[in-house]
Amino acid sequence: MAIHDQRIKVIHNPVAGGRNRKRLRIALQALRKHASKVKVSPTKYAGHGIKRADKAINRKPDKIPYDIICAAGGDGTIAEVANGMRGSDCPLLVLPLGTANVFARELGLGTSMRKIAAMVETLHPKQVYPGLMGNKRFIMMVGVGIDSLSVASLETSLKRRIGGAAYVVAALKAIKRMKELELTVNVDGASYETANVIVTNGRFYGGPFTISPNAALEEPVFHVVMLHQKGLWAALRYGLALAMGRLPYLKDVTITKGTHVRIESKNALPVQADGDYVGMLPVEVRIDSFPLTVLAPRTHTSEAAES
Numbered sequence: 001m002a003i004h005d006q007r008i009k010v011i012h013n014p015v016a017g018g019r020n021r022k023r024l025r026i027a028l029q030a031l032r033k034h035a036s037k038v039k040v041s042p043t044k045y046a047g048h049g050i051k052r053a054d055k056a057i058n059r060k061p062d063k064i065p066y067d068i069i070c071a072a073g074g075d076g077t078i079a080e081v082a083n084g085m086r087g088s089d090c091p092l093l094v095l096p097l098g099t100a101n102v103f104a105r106e107l108g109l110g111t112s113m114r115k116i117a118a119m120v121e122t123l124h125p126k127q128v129y130p131g132l133m134g135n136k137r138f139i140m141m142v143g144v145g146i147d148s149l150s151v152a153s154l155e156t157s158l159k160r161r162i163g164g165a166a167y168v169v170a171a172l173k174a175i176k177r178m179k180e181l182e183l184t185v186n187v188d189g190a191s192y193e194t195a196n197v198i199v200t201n202g203r204f205y206g207g208p209f210t211i212s213p214n215a216a217l218e219e220p221v222f223h224v225v226m227l228h229q230k231g232l233w234a235a236l237r238y239g240l241a242l243a244m245g246r247l248p249y250l251k252d253v254t255i256t257k258g259t260h261v262r263i264e265s266k267n268a269l270p271v272q273a274d275g276d277y278v279g280m281l282p283v284e285v286r287i288d289s290f291p292l293t294v295l296a297p298r299t300h301t302s303e304a305a306e307s
């Protein structure tokens with residue numbers, strides 16, 4: 001699907017990933033070369049991406065519809081736009097301007113805006129399956145454990161200033177609460193006791209790190225990654241194994257598949273979805289019956305994911 005004479009609505013989160021104007025400009029230049037119209041609408045507050053996307057999809061009858069909706073931001077922005085597009089088969093183009101940009105890596109787009117600009121005309125529609133928490137979509141993952149404790153104590157202003165390093169600061173704060181991590185996870189009827197869980201439809205986590213090597217966005221199934229140990233030593237070991245690509249192969253890590261997952265605890269614990277705090281336990285997630293159409297390279301390699 002070449003972006004040729006098409007009408008594109010770009011929903012841009014101006015606060016994603018710190019300063020992102022230059023990266024956006026590179027992408028817009030490429031889009032304007034090929035498209036007949038490129039309309040950029042910045043988000044004004046958290047959650048605005050949902051409304052913007054819904055409005056772009058359901059235009060008044062006297063207005064010409066858009067052919068492509070583009071989410072320019074981090075994974076949180078993409079999730080918002082994907083929520084506003086639920087039920088539509090209009091393709092979503094992703095311009096990664098966030099901090100971790102896991103979804104763009106997962107699609108094989110990578111994170112180099114120059115490379116994306118160079119290939120934007122050759123991207124093809126592909127169907128992927130987001131998850132649902134209640135009636136709200138997440139595009140890749142939901143987590144409870146050291147990650148959700150960290151996200152819940154993350155200072156947004158610090159993240160805007162120092163980027164990914166703010167997560168390290170947040171993780172240090174979260175360490176104090178690690179003993180509370182006692183979870184019961186039910187995957188399609190099978191019950192597990194664990195300390196950390198990540199329910200994901202993708203391979204990557206926190207950027208280019210592999211957490212579930214056999215997952216694929218286009219398969220309507222979750223990979224449920226459970227890290228059973230808690231405590232400082234376990235957290236450090238998991239962090240190191242993740243950085244070295246060894247996490248999925250540790251003896252105290254279980255990965256199972258399912259389409260319906262319930263997570264609960266006797267303790268009050270926060271939940272993260274696509275890197276943002278979304279509420280407290282208990283939580284129930286399932287695969288969305290509506291697929292999401294995204295533009296992606298026809299074939300992709302791990303090199304693109306690592307760029």
Ligand SMILES: Nc1ncnc2c1ncn2[C@@H]1O[C@H](COP(=O)(O)OP(=O)(O)OP(=O)(O)O)[C@@H](O)[C@H]1O
Pocket residue numbers: 013014015016017018043044045046047048049073074075076077078080097098099100101102274275276
């Ligand atoms: N104008 C805005 N002002 C404040 N917050 C916003 C605005 N627009 C969107 N947001 C919120 O910012 C949050 C974070 O943005 P996003 O996830 O896109 O970037 P990021 O956190 O830098 O990247 P990543 O998720 O890849 O780490 C989103 O969940 C969204 O709700």
